[in-house]
Amino acid sequence: xxxxxxxxxxxxxxxxxxxxxxxxxxxxxxxxxxxxxxxxxxxxxxxxxxxxxxxxxxxxxxxxxxxxxxxxxxxxxxxxxxxxxxxxxxxxxxxxxxxxxxxxxxxxxxxxxxxxxxxxxxxxxxxxxxxxxxxxxxxxxxxxxxxxxxxxxxxxxxxxxxxxxxxxxxxxxxxxxxxxxxxxxxxxxxxxxxxxxxxxxxxxxxxxxxxxxxxxxxxxxxxxxxxxxxxxxxxxxxxxxxxxxxxxxxxxxxxxx
Amino acid sequence: xxxxxxxxxxxxxxxxxxxxxxxxxxxxxxxxxxxxxxxxxxxxxxxxxxxxxxxxxxxxxxxxxxxxxxxxxxxxxxxxxxxxxxxxxxxxxxxxxxxxxxxxxxxxxxxxxxxxxxxxxxxxxxxxxxxxxxxxxxxxxxxxxxxxxxxxxxxxxxxxxxxxxxxxxxxxxxxxxxxxxxxxxxxxxxxxxxxxxxxxxxxxxxxxxxxxxxxxxxxxxxxxxxxxxxxxxxxxxxxxxxxxxxxxxxxxxxxxxxxxxxxxxxxxxxxxxxxxxxxxxx
Numbered sequence: 001x002x003x004x005x006x007x008x009x010x011x012x013x014x015x016x017x018x019x020x021x022x023x024x025x026x027x028x029x030x031x032x033x034x035x036x037x038x039x040x041x042x043x044x045x046x047x048x049x050x051x052x053x054x055x056x057x058x059x060x061x062x063x064x065x066x067x068x069x070x071x072x073x074x075x076x077x078x079x080x081x082x083x084x085x086x087x088x089x090x091x092x093x094x095x096x097x098x099x100x101x102x103x104x105x106x107x108x109x110x111x112x113x114x115x116x117x118x119x120x121x122x123x124x125x126x127x128x129x130x131x132x133x134x135x136x137x138x139x140x141x142x143x144x145x146x147x148x149x150x151x152x153x154x155x156x157x158x159x160x161x162x163x164x165x166x167x168x169x170x171x172x173x174x175x176x177x178x179x180x181x182x183x184x185x186x187x188x189x190x191x192x193x194x195x196x197x198x199x200x201x202x203x204x205x206x207x208x209x210x211x212x213x214x215x216x217x218x219x220x221x222x223x224x225x226x227x228x229x230x231x232x233x234x235x236x237x238x239x240x241x242x243x244x245x246x247x248x249x250x251x252x253x254x255x256x257x
Numbered sequence: 258x259x260x261x262x263x264x265x266x267x268x269x270x271x272x273x274x275x276x277x278x279x280x281x282x283x284x285x286x287x288x289x290x291x292x293x294x295x296x297x298x299x300x301x302x303x304x305x306x307x308x309x310x311x312x313x314x315x316x317x318x319x320x321x322x323x324x325x326x327x328x329x330x331x332x333x334x335x336x337x338x339x340x341x342x343x344x345x346x347x348x349x350x351x352x353x354x355x356x357x358x359x360x361x362x363x364x365x366x367x368x369x370x371x372x373x374x375x376x377x378x379x380x381x382x383x384x385x386x387x388x389x390x391x392x393x394x395x396x397x398x399x400x401x402x403x404x405x406x407x408x409x410x411x412x413x414x415x416x417x418x419x420x421x422x423x424x425x426x427x428x429x430x431x432x433x434x435x436x437x438x439x440x441x442x443x444x445x446x447x448x449x450x451x452x453x454x455x456x457x458x459x460x461x462x463x464x465x466x467x468x469x470x471x472x473x474x475x476x477x478x479x480x481x482x483x484x485x486x487x488x489x490x491x492x493x494x495x496x497x498x499x500x501x502x503x504x505x506x507x508x509x510x511x512x513x514x515x516x517x518x519x520x521x522x523x524x525x526x527x528x529x530x531x532x533x534x535x536x537x538x539x
Binding site: 009010011012015016018019020022023026027030031088091092093095096097098099100101102103254255 | 336337338356357358359361362364366368370372373374375376377381384385386387388389390391
């Protein structure tokens with residue numbers, strides 16, 4: 001520390017972002033158990049529905065794969081992301097980063113980038129497992145589209161997670177809120193999509209975050225049947241992203257006072 | 258030189274201090290930290306009310322005040338964590354609000370409750386923060402630097418696995434990893450045992466001797482009196498007095514409230530109690 005050499009320029013933005021990304025990636029690797037757990041539930045769904053009756057009840061193999069990927073990315077985005085952010089906020093990790101030359105945007109973009117990577121891994125593993133278990137033959141293009149939808153769906157669930165952590169301050173409450181939300185979405189998807197709750201709930205499920213993403217996954221896995229419902233689901237997903245990101249950014253606080 | 262500021266003063270010009278005032282003014286023209294007319298509010302509560310202060314090169318400056326006086330809010334505004342309602346903060350001539358990245362690259366900060374990512378090892382934490390400040394450190398250099406602060410053998414441990422003193426050493430090490438011109442320390446000795454505290458003060462004084470400027474908050478008046486070149490006593494968001502500890506004592510020695518607080522020779526703590534009152538703050 002010296003007053004003789006005065007710093008005249010801020011550190012390189014690229015170096016800052018690379019450092020953040022590297023650290024977040026190390027954290028991601030050390031948390032691989034949660035990634036495995038996020039793949040376990042989709043895997044169980046794929047295995048347990050590996051019968052004509054079970055698959056038909058949920059709208060066919062493509063819907064089952066869509067459902068499985070959706071639950072995988074929803075669990076890591078809504079529960080994993082929001083809880084990690086809430087805990088780091090509570091411990092003062094963000095404040096420590098914010099007093100460095102790193103911008104708040106770089107801090108969050110780095111975190112989100114790693115989370116998007118996690119979503120891509122989950123989507124890829126689940127779609128490969130799903131295709132094998134349900135004896136489907138998918139093209140490279142279909143795999144690519146699945147990854148694109150998983151980015152979109154992941155973004156939507158991350159925005160929901162961000163909204164949760166923006167509206168709820170305590171990490172304990174974020175944890176329970178995210179779990180309740182996730183369980184609610186699971187039941188809405190499973191029961192509503194199956195039609196066992198009646199027409200009204202079927203409609204609610206269809207337009208719920210889970211429903212729109214499931215529809216999109218099923219749509220890209222069977223492009224020949226792509227229709228206006230898929231387009232509407234795409235628009236709904238974008239709408240959810242806009243609404244929840246506005247809530248998540250507007251009300252997010254970097255520290256708990 | 259004791260320089261008492263009028264409460265709510267929008268200027269940092271000392272009141273009636275003879276010829277040393279002019280030399281102080283000269284230093285004032287090129288301060289490392291220049292806070293002018295700073296106000297910070299949380300909804301309807303004014304946490305910092307038109308605070309002005311400056312820190313010269315090679316100076317340890319203590320910001321003293323009871324709980325809730327506005328010390329941490331002042332520090333947070335200087336760090337750019339809080340957006341002030343009014344006023345400016347210049348670090349080495351750079352406006353913190355206008356050029357936050359450049360201003361922060363000139364500052365080293367140790368927060369009151371610092372925590373690093375729980376999953377990162379000490380070595381990875383050092384790599385991260387070196388990168389954030391644009392400092393290129395090889396693995397060998399990191400090892401050397403950790404050895405120098407006695408943490409070489411802890412490089413693979415997690416932050417939470419370090420003792421309180423080791424955590425404090427690492428926090429300070431990271432705060433100065435980029436050779437900042439200004440070091441901000443928020444209650445750096447809080448929770449430390451006497452040995453660790455003594456060692457920390459030695460490090461802080463060493464940094465000052467190398468030409469660094471340090472702004473710190475502390476509840477320990479003894480430490481402030483022993484180590485700080487100048488202090489400011491703040492309460493209810495307002496600077497009540499500023500000056501060298503010995504001169505503040507001299508200036509307020511005969512104040513009735515200070516005499517009432519004193520048990521023997523008047524200390525900085527007696528002046529502090531005399532100025533801020535004896536009631537307990539939460």
